[in-house]
Amino acid sequence: MDLHFDIETEATHHSMALPEEKQPTQIFNNANLPVLLKFCDVVYKTNVEKEGFVNKKVEENTILKGVSGIVKPGEILAMLGPSGSGKTTLLTALGGRLGGKLYGNITYNGKPFSNAMNRLTGFVTQDDVLYPHLTVTETLIFTALLRLPSSRFTKEEKIMHAKNVIAQLGLTECKDSMIGGSILRGVSGGERKRVSIGQELLMNPSLLLLDEPTSGLDSTTAQRIVSTLSELAIDGEKTIVMTIHQPSSRIYYMFHKVLLLSEGNLVYFGMGSEAIKYFSSINFAPSMAMNPSDFLLDLANGIYTGQANEDHALNKKKLICSYKEHFSDTIEPIIFHENCDFDKSEGRFEDEKSFGNWPTNWWQQFILLLRRDVKERRYESFSCMLISEVIAAAIITGLVWYKSDISHLQDQIGLIFNMINFWFAFPLYRAIFTFPLERPMLEKERSSGMYRLSSYFMAKSAADLPMELVLPTGYVIITYWMTGLKANAVNFMCTLSTILLHVLVAQGIALAIGAITMDMKSVTTMAAVIMLIFMLSAGYFVQHLPKFIVWLKYISPSFYTYQLLIGSQYKSSEIYPCSNNNNGVCSVAEFPMIKTQMALDMREQGMAALALVIMLIGYRVVAYIALLRIGVTKNMA
Template structure:
């Protein structure tokens, strides 16, 4: 009893806080009338095998003339069996669907725009979250990025904590979210965190794809009750839901029943049974209305004798169209003819972001550091670097000028190892974060430039610490020149190599976006760079000599040679002491200052160039999605 009273008190306190915060957040926002008329969506599916000359392209229709309207204060639930088109329709209504989309979708009689996007929340079926962040960190970072500057930082944090309380996440607020490979909160709690991210902005229009999936009935009831409260406050709520309980069903103001892309029913949830009863399909027993509707959508009807019969779904489709044409068109005319100026978005400032570029950058930087530090400084990665460093130091232990070829071999090995290592670490960055980037960018959370630069800055200390430790171990064990200038020249060359290789990995990952393909391509490119690096082959044929001038390994190896050996130095040879300039491998590479300066400049250009390629590739993804 005390616990129940505590829950009621917590619920009451939250609603009071929600009303206060909503008043701040809702300033300048307007209710949304969502209307969709005769929405048709088609995709092209290819038929034929890899080696067939004639590949047929079949056009498949996913949505077949779906029509409906949702007004402020209403919550629409879209029901239907798997493959009926629920998620496709929800994605189309949320302005996130590319391809051949026909018909009309309007928001207060206007098409989708940036101002609508930033007043819209969209909860995907798959929970796209950073696994190493806690529940509180996840929601606070989202609040700091998505809530406008008119709300102070303290109010944003408070609002995030209120959402945590409302969604029943208090007990796990300090637990990491986790993933399929990292133990964290439960699946139901992850779903509530995803919903909480969208509730933070107090959206005028909220879309949810299976928000109760994987949740127990009590938690599902709590979430839908929260959504009902939001709708009652003037929000427009649209969701897909698989099989709601009868308690949830009667909370929906409207229900849309889909079957194979066709509408079988659209209207008040309380009138659905009456509609099907009027056309000869009455439930034979007292049952959950959603179960009855899903049976009909699957083409099954259970009669009084408890026998299942297959029904003609085309009859249901025709019956609905006739009924909807008679009853629903006046509602459309009334909205079209009425003055909806109170419900229109103000286009003033529609191009503005919720926060400034600098705020986005610093919040993303803090989030990136918190999330990435676990991967960058994982025990396995540190052990890998330490073992290779110690093994290299032992194999080349106290190597001196009498073993000049061995020293050169060590320098080239370091070139290759710290070319491959950061390359394959960076190549997975954007493919792994693509879903997160698409989710956050589609909601207008931040600029792409703020995200990209924060990732580059966040990676700097983490990517440069391990190679520095590696060199500190290997350099002095191997007996390389133990002077401050020589050491720091070598360190500078190594770090520059790491950053360029990392940039190449980022570019390949962003351009290809398929981890397996990107890894294969990276292996081929880096092996070509190593072969042309100047160690294995000194006399490269003229027709292929150009490869070394685009090789990261070639320029890094040249800088390593220049950091250890200078013109005029000598080394022991058969005739006594020989000039180091005449040692064949070094003579071929060259250690003059002009050559070293050009090598450093070439690497700096690559460092910037590869990152620009990565950024343009990410921009292309956004453009493609908009044009699709």
């Protein structure tokens, strides 16, 4: 694949070039079969640490307490309940993304969750996890190119399908607009939500799960989204399950089934239109005409508005027990016996091997992820502000040490150490937030089996290289010739190569810290402490470290960079003016900051270069291993 492949141009070209039989509406040809979702007596428990008088106590907390239900193809199930009732936990369990102490039985056409089912499941999170600097078209085309299997679809078909989804979701008018974010202005909240839904629809999922798809939207936009989902369910025979907090009455009556949770307990499951009738039958009738969802949420919160229009606290335990009796008599037989033809049918899903572990090969993933990263980060990496900062720092450094020659050896070594510290801190703080900021996206995409972690990691590292290498190169070019360092091409190239190697090591350290910690506040503090330790142990401030901490310098990249930069400028035979002897000159090799570090010893120089190369690789391996724990479902390889 060509790295400079233009998405907009190619998308237009393919829409004109595709023959009639390959238009986007015919790409999938209804390949994905309907899914009957059943969940019976689902229980989920977690361990919670509580502060005790002497030490911490671990208590078991039950989040879901025996929840059951059934959703057929063409139906929408809405899960209602107050905050903390377990809606999102149940939805995550149905999507096969919940590990730990999960009990009960969840089946898809009578079979457990599998890699094949994962490919047929779309999961839309409550927060829209999207790249802000990509346009709507770029977002959906990159997703299509990565998620649709190359063994079944050509690149042209993938692009055409992305364009079809854009039209299907009514995103044509904003297709060239950036997604935007908290700082960057982009598409509206409703359009952003439709883009998130569109990413899942690209796979033509048989089962679509959505967590609060109307959260933060106005009633009209929310109704438009639910109406679109209703059309998808009916026309495409899709099984749709969503959590929703407080839908309007117009939205409520679009749901085929409703499931009401209260503190992890099932309070109601059945037809949405029958909910009021059921609660009236057990003497909990609303005293006035009201939105059914408001009435259900009041009950789930333990509040009942009586005939006198006064709110009374109700016994939720009694309400739950009443429903359990009703459930065992009327609902449970349906869940276990309805639509048995789905349960008994064999071969309803394609064979596991036909899906493979990944939709595209490693090289395709790397190229696509690299292109996406470059497009997303082009505004940040090549910003005028960033370039101006580096140029300003280079000029100020050049002016402070202007034409400083070997007669001012102390000053020149100070310049070298200043360059080391600047080009440790700069890449460190640019790269340290990479993985903490990327974590939601990595979890989302890895859970859907979009790409290998190795291809993502290599693409992320490669995308940073241009500015990570261009900026220090520009800095050294400006500073080197202003400050009176040796005006020789060999010395210059040795200095530049050492600085670039130092920058890459600092970047690796930052990636490792970020991947291990994954916390924005913690990484900042940790980076400051590590930078201070490495700076103090480099050999500039302290030449004779105490024996019990002398080992610190051997893990400090600044120590090895210091040795290499000294060696790139001075030879053991050189002298400098001093007042320590009668001749008025001293050997450079005897200067305290050089002698104690054995910086001019060729063997030590070689060992220093080798140490930096090992660090360059080693810290990235640490970062990669730390990322392995993130975003991999139990069914993915």
